[in-house]
Amino acid sequence: MRLAQRVSRIQPSATLAINSKARALRQQGTHVVNFGVGEPDFGTPLHIQQAAIKAIRDGHTRYTPVSGIDQLKEAICDTLRNDYGLTYHNENVLVTCGGKHALYNLFQVLLEAGDEVIIPSPYWVSYPEMVALAEATPVMVSCLQTNNFKLHPSDLERAITPSTRLLILNSPSNPTGAHYTRKELEGLAELLLRHPQVLIVSDDIYYRILFSGQEWVSLGMVDEELRSRMFIVNGVSKTYCMTGWRIGYLIGNREVVKAATKIQSQSTTNPTSISQYAALAALRGDQGFVRTMATAFEERCHYVMDRLGELPGVSCPTPAGAFYVFPNFSSFFGKSGKGKLIRDSLALADYLMEHAHVALVPGGPFGEDQCLRFSYALSMEDLQEGFNRISRAIMELS
Ligand SMILES: Cc1ncc(COP(=O)(O)O)c(C=O)c1O
Structure with a gap:
């Protein structure tokens, strides 16, 4: 065949x-x-399981809006406000079938042949493949073990070309567990401000699994101007032990979110209705x-x-x-x-x-x-x- x-x-x-x-x-x-x-x-915690069962019993078993139910998008915006100190509205949010799907939709919307995507290496195995699926070129930038495998501004600067469209940051990281400090992010932000054509994806899927003494901080929290060029990818898979439920989300510029919603409308339609209600219980429930x-x-x-x-x-x-x-x-x-x-x-x-x-x-x-x-x-x-x-x-x- x-x-x-x-x-x-x-x-x-x-x-x-x-x-x-x-x-x-x-x-x-x-x-x-x-x-x-x-x-x-x-x-998966019991109260989340129960919310899913209730959703079935309440008849939430039909198509939902493509970009997700309003209550879940509101809960995501509240989470962003509490955990990042950033204000987003429902039109900035697309609920997807997992964080991976959020990245996939975003890449389909932003990338095309000739575009370069900077991926600090070591990296999560799926980034280069998803970039290639969008016909763009992954550009791996080696990060030193002596720098805890984190991207240094000078390495980033060398990799940026006029074709650079996107930088992917993942903190805490799969595979290294490394997390960028505020100071390190400020260093990267300073450089990125000098390259306004570069958009940024912050893959924060592990953000709630941070060890003692670590401060939760991501790029959009250190520089207001960068926020307009930044997309946050997150989800409930790792934080709430919900990998099989497949709920993630994309946050950012409303035009891009609208375009990603269009792509989603012709592929998966909406993320599973029942999982959306479970994710709502996860975000709104006890965080202990x-x-x-x-x-x-x-x-x-x-x-x-x-x-x-x-x-x-x-x-x-x-x-x-x-x-x-x-x-x-x-x-x-x-x-x-x-x-x-x-x-x-x-x-x-x-x-x-x-x-x-x-x-x-x-x-x-x-x-x-x-x-x-x-x-x-x-x-x-x-x-x-x-x-x-x-x-x-x-x-x-x-
Ligand atoms: C760095 C990173 N980003 C995103 C994901 C996607 O997670 P999910 O699609 O289950 O939300 C994973 C899963 O392993 C990951 O390691």
Whole structure:
């Protein structure tokens, strides 16, 4: 069957691929410790589940407005007011089928062939693919491990050309857990103000999973002028353990939101009606659960950093949030184990999957082949067992 060329322009998701490998081993009866998962291991809080059941019983089972129900858009605007100190109105909001869909719609509206999109590297695997789907060119900008893998204004300046249309910032970050400080954002803002053609996407999907001593701040909060060029992408997936419910949102310039709504109207129509009512309960309900979850991730992060510190030759910047670490394992490259040469992050991830039954995502698809991505959205027992296995398998490399 002839497939359209756009299919060959994109790669399947590396994180989903690792999860299906782990699932296949599990189906054969093997206990795999899966550090590959990109979602909280907690269940959706009960009051949110109940809101969804109520929505069904109340008959909210039909099409909704394409851009989402008004009550949810109002709740999103209130959240932005409380958490960012920024004022937006319903016409600035598009509710989508997950944060990923918000990014997809935005890219479809803003990008075309010839446009360049700056993606600080390491990056979330889906950014370059979604940019390519919109026929634009992803421009990866390497960020130093010594700068906690964060973008420095001088790196950004070198990457900007007359074709630069968009910069993607993700803080806290998948895969590194790094979070930009106010001062760092001010540095980037100062440069961006000198390049008015560059629009900005702030992917804030992990913003409520921030560790002690971290201040929540994003680019639009440090500079009023940049706000008009900035789009915020967020959603309920990570904050409220609702990855399967598929509710995200796009915030920004009303003309762009209107255009993205038009795209959505010819693809998914509206996001699921029931999930919208559940998301409304999530945003309007008690937020205590979110703090408890962030604290649990912080404790696990300490444990993970301690165990990584015990592995000889492994270095890793300390995360400030989310539930990922991105340690550098390159000191093992060139060694062999069970007759196989460990050439790169993929070979190491394969070796650990086959011989230690531990699933990790290779760093290559995140733009940094020296690293492996660990998600620590796992129970403490699994974390302990996983690190025991990794230590043993790594020691066998020579
Ligand atoms: C950085 C980042 N942005 C956006 C998303 C999209 O999340 P969702 O589509 O579930 O809202 C993810 C999910 O893994 C992510 O890691």
